[in-house]
Amino acid sequence: MTVDEPPIALSDQRRQAMAVRLLAWYDRHRRHLPWRAAPGDRADPYRVWLSEIMLQQTTVVTVKPYFDGFLARWPSVADLAAAPLDTVLSAWAGLGYYARARNLHKCAQEVVARHGGAFPADEAALLALPGIGPYTAAAIAAIAFDQVASPVDGNIERVMARIHRVEKALPAAKPEIRTLAQTHTPPRRTGDYAQALMDLGATICTPRKPVCALCPWQADCAAYAHGAPMTWPRRTPKAAKPHRTGLAFLYYRGDGQVLFRRRPEQGLLGGMTEVPCSPWLPQSEAAEVDFDNLLKAAPIAANWATLDGQVQHVFTHFSLALTVLAAQTDARQVPVEDCFWHPLDDLESLALPTVMVKVLQHGMRQLR
DNA sequence: AAATCGGGGAA
């Protein structure tokens, strides 16, 4: 294997042969997933759409129980459209990227109102729906409707970057890689081809240690010929995450109810339920604000007990350390708008993001 | 073009 050999320029004929070989590999190694139809059958667009939204930046293993739960609770897009948003958010709780859940609900309502309850087959019409971007529109068009479309996800990006040894770094290389993917897309069995390519990326052409010995495209791969396929795709380094701190106010009653608050519709954890908190300040700013000042953010003044330790949580673009303060009361009224009392033994009906589950667990361990 | 938006599994 040479190190300086240029990438292989692939002819149309060669790309066609590659697609045939990949589909043959897929027919032998096809994974069964809950949203996939039996071989030869047309997939249910509702299932394909629901799975594709859940799978955005989320692993198959994580999605499976959520997919099963949603399908059991809302068997059709009309059922989902008729559900209150809060029940959708609570069912989505823990899956992350909560704008997906809000857009999922909005999309279901648009499919019912504007498309008679049936997803459009056209890629452009799909792209116009909430929460459906370029990848998802192409994926639904190809997988559910067998249209010729080229979805490009992280797996396909990686495969294309290796096959063609793309030197430009991601994310700047996305347009180039999208064009490359289109030149490989076959005119028939396009949905199977897209899923085959994603399976290839998930099981063979993996980020760390690709299993090139089992790859149906080994002979076509410029990165394999180079000898170090794992060094593609190139990526621009990511910025370090800043750190934020804040207080969480755990206010509990003798009858087992705790004070919660609904977060604003927009922004981080939008529309989700939280334990009331002070602002989450960058560490540099938090150092300038004294403890008593942060206490003013509490919805009810109280004789707070500071719990030991902190709750640690990492979001996409910052990490967070919350100090939990606890106080007991027999208050019945709702002190501030958007706040409400809710029994601790019925957390399932709340839309609690993971960081708030951590806060409650942190509190329960020390208050019993 | 860059920033925002979760959470978890794997190495």
Next chain:
DNA sequence: TTCCCAGATTT
């Protein structure tokens, strides 16, 4: 720890 996952939307 670091990486990255069937990305979309907003700024």
